[in-house]
Amino acid sequence: MTLLASGPLIDWEWIGEHLDVIRAATVEHLQLTAIAVGIGFALSMALALLALQWRWSYPLLAGFCSVLYSIPSLALFGILVPITGLGTVPAVIALVGYTLLILLRNIVAGIEGVPAPVREAADGMGFEHWRRLARVDLPLALPAIIAGLRIATVTTIGLVTITAYVGLGGYGDLIREGLRRQSAPQASTLVILGTGLSVVMAVVFDLLFVGVEHLATPWARRPRLAPIEPMEPVPVAAIPAGGSLSDG
Amino acid sequence: MSDAAPAVADEADASPASGEPAPDVAIRLETLTKRYPGSAVPAVDHLDLTIPRGELVALVGPSGCGKTTTLKMINRLVEPTEGTVWIEGTDARTLPAHQLRRGIGYVIQQAGLFPHRTVADNIATVPKLLGWSRERVHERVDELAELLGLDADLLPRYPAALSGGQQQRVGVARALAADPPVLLMDEPYSAVDPIVRARLQDELVRLQRQVHKTIVLVTHDIDEAIKLADRIAILRAGGHLEQVGPPEELLRAPTSEFVADFLGDDRGIKRLSLITVDDVALREGPVVGMTDSPATARAVMADQGVDWVGVRDGDRLLGWVGAADLDGEPTLATAPRRPFRAVFTPGTTLKAALDGIVTSQTRVAVIEDDQRYLGMLTLDDLAEGVTEGSGEPLEAVGEDAP
């Protein structure tokens, strides 16, 4: 094994020549993220509605999602690949699995967080059930839901990098390629590029969601510093919405 | 003893939908019952009650008496197990619930304002549901803001920025927005502090004089009921109607031990809050002119059996002079004079006057109108006024009116 020569850390020339590779990786990374968060959101919404209708199911559902979340990504891939083979399928399954817990918790917390007097007043004024859900419950649940989406998206962007090991691309592929080329000068470039771009994408989406949150909830106040909680089915009151990358 | 109901049917008020004439009865509760599964005793047990149009009827009783449940059966937030709610002659069940509720104003304890809508949007909620035009809605919001005493610059703000009292006002405005004939209020003032509560109650009284809504108000506070209601219905556990009638009647002649207890052992004094000074005959009292001599003053004191005398100058009552202060004074004008502490206007309640009498040194309440002396009241005058003013003396529990 040859040691890395003392070349430049980042080979800008190489980057300039391979912009198409980078673009392809970006697109792939975005696609995977979008699919995973999209499916995860739909699934979590369904689970949340179930949990709200049948309260007893919530600890079960949340517990299941929590176990799923605790399994290391590489290990989860390892368990799925023998069943599904390599490629998009195990990747999406695993990525979706990781979004479920935070989304389920936040959706449920959001809808439960609608104050009872507000609901009663809405009913008393003559809102039909569906109209109340759409005009009152959902808008008020929105901050929590958007916060959940934000965390899920940022987390997923990070996890997509590991899908390189089930044969997919995205920025993880750049990193993996960089690790493979231990000697070549581009090795460090690739690794830094892959990691850096992933961080940039995460930050961009984080800011995007913060913006969406501010636009969608003109009446709400900023969330404050919250300690990190393990992702387990704690009582819904204890949702760490978390600060944002752009928070002061 | 439920309220006898209707007068002669008035054709103009007949409801076409049911053919049942509904003259001055806005709401009628007929054998209304609510049974919850798992509970042996019904929450509301065959309640019969009539709510006359344009009146404020208070449902009062201890916790668990079913007053809130009853209220909620009117707008069907709770569905009755048995019995019927007739609103303007129509069975409340014939309409879809949400439609029924758009025609009934609903005010709750914590206001329940939509945090995600501005104050103006909150008020505009039902009109928008009913499809009013934007201009009409806008006009109505402004109208209500003025009616409820809400500052115009509160309208574009969010409820979180308002004080508790302001929020309650918005809640009432919102309930009145579509001009419903009926207003339901569930302990609307229990969550605000006493000073704000008193103001809001006064505003409601004033409002009611202007809009004449049919209001059903639930409260556990008998004093609030006495202050606000035209008619009070006292309920016992299980929604049993103990007595219903105007506050004055209940206070004077409670029909059961329960009602008497609920009204409190200061029933007599509570009645005083229902009568004002102008209903009572005033007396001149021991008053002399400023130019009169001290001897005259002493004579008046002796004559009326008091140790002080009031001093007037034309129309104005200047103050009072004690017997001891007269000693050695050549004229009345030089004697040290003290101001009357208990001074009231004709619109004051007898209860306030009583408070003044009891706490003043002179044991009288002075009544003035714009600094013009009208007369004074003593304890005896009050007692007489209570019996004369409203016709009958206080009765012991269960006695029939003479």
Added chain:
Amino acid sequence: MGDAWSDMWTYLGSDAAWTGRNGLPLLLWAQLKLAFAAMAIATVLAIPVAAFLGHVRRGTLLAVSIVNIGRAVPTYGVVALVLPFSLRWGFGLGFWPTLVALVLLAIPPIFTNTYTGVRGVPADAVEAASGMGMRARELLRKVEVPAALPLILTGLRVSAVQVMATATLGAVVGYRCLGTPIVIGMQRQNKGPLLAASILVAALALGTDGLFALVQRLLVPWRRQPAS
């Protein structure tokens, strides 16, 4: 899936699984070693600094930023990122780059929770204690840290699970641990070792979480401080 399952049992039945350089016990031990080392270092680095900052009530911005940056940076990236530097500076593959990466990953939850916990100790308790004559160091040790214990333990727990999980990734930079059969298994379709190692790693992560939960319940028998 059926034959992957039987492959796994075949593998587990064989000698290769238990002996030699690629035997599961050795790989497991390597993973545990790494995880312990990383947690120990991260704890020693993070807790004192965070506790101090929490005590003087400064550094909220730092605590929030650390968390957010930590969430945005992919763990895989961190592990991979350290490698070029490690190679450059002569630390080679395998253990050291992975250790550094793991320490970096472990710090945020421990730091933030310790900071929030210490800072969140009710001011009147602190006042009472200093009124009794305690100096700052004693205060920290005897009052603030114990009061912050629930949150600190939570931070340690989250960190530990993350470290245990990410140690698996050490395999991609040449550290021979439980991740190795997984990565190789995916490349060469060795379903037996792949499945066996994956399940083992999953169990390890869940077990770590459970262990810390137990420790929390033992050390902090009163109700855990809820997040706000």
